[in-house]
Amino acid sequence: MALHGHGTRSRQVLGPARPGGAPRQVEVRVRRYRCQACGATCTVAPWEVWTRRLYSLAAIAWALALWAVVGLGLAAVRGRVSPWVHVGATSARRWRTPRAWVEAVAERRLLVRVRPWPRGWAARRAAAHVASTVAGHAPPSAPSPPLAVQAFWGAVHAA
Template identity: 70%
Template sequence: MEKRTAGRQQLVRSRVGVDGWAKAPPSVEAARPGQCPRCGAASRPVGVGTVLQGHGTRSRQVRGPAQPGQQARVRVVQVRRYRCQACGGTCTVAPWEVAWRRLYSVAAIAWALALWGLVGMGLTAVRRLVNPWTHTGASEAGRWRTPRRWLRAVHQGQMLPQVHALRPWPPHWLPRKAAAHVASVVAGYAPPAAPSPPLSVQAFLGAVRAQ
């Protein structure tokens, strides 16, 4: 599992994907991290009661296609929450595709940036591929700002931290060039395959390892 810090809350990503999670949600015990991601206290120390206790569930949207080229949709999962009796902090355990404070899956985000930056598609066309809704308001038509927010989050180390840690980009770069850079780095984390898929698909597949 991998964790993401945000104040007193933590996001812990499971190795289970959204589809597997939705079909067979893990039990409280199965999803419980081995230790509190905030203070490091053992979840179930020997001879002591459970320290990291179940704290209910919460509905979580995950937007975007399950695989490159598939129909984009909204999948809803019940993520599990825990509260640490040692430090009082809470954590959320979610499928690996979930990104902190993002409604789109991290794989869909990487794919969208690859289509924009590497393939050269316009944002309107990219949006049609990753956005589950076909109709948008007049104020948003042709002005999809979300990818630029994703780039800011990556540049600040809030998402896809391997990109920021290994190869940050100069702030004067244009957004499309930055998107191509992010997608190229993420694609490098894709598992090897023969024949090798297009770079945009590699970015989708590499997102899980770039977190």
Template identity: 40%
Template structure:
């Protein structure tokens, strides 16, 4: 799907006159890690993204399916559920890694830790994963993870388990 406007110069993707300002510029395969659906085993998958080039300023935009996070290999849904398990549900790092990570081998220096969780918590709190969430990222990472997961959970609405609500909200949040 062609973007509505250029992210750099904000020219419309297609003008009312029909002139196309954002030209398709090929597809690219992009890896995505984590479970494909809630409760499934983590895996390495590949999705196709499409590039668009702005004819006015030359900026290139990449468009892909919901749940892709620029700069992250894991899906937004996998990150959201990981933050719920680690932050709100207080699960151990190894248990969260088993549910989310495709790489089950832990580092030799601290095999009980998965330092990615703290990085994700700080990034999510500062709006780098979901731009609509912005908290003070200076708190303890586990508390940040809990706060982020509570915000995502509230956005999904009532009716299902916390994990299902997080999965849904994570993929739709921007």
């Protein structure tokens, strides 16, 4: 199967560059390739970019850990992960995205190395399971605990 370059495009990714860093929005270049035999395309992106996700994998793991392990409210977590300071009036106090991430993990569409948890667990408890599992994938060179920091650095290896 022969692939050839089909072009590049930009993609916006949200999240801090390091645990506790300022939230940012960065533009990353992704490369598309087309199979010359069947015409299918594939996209190649940096590790922190996940299909159909606006936030980096590290930012997702960090947010889940801050919410479920550290115990911050979702508005406080959003302030540490999202660079967007303007949100709609109905979502100013409630951020649904972390619950959607937990659901995506449960459905094996995100952080696929995380083992399933028992049915009926509340989203926050499941998020703690996700964060602690991802933290276990942090490389030995990652900064030492707390668990939220380990989750940030372990995200790439838990994908």
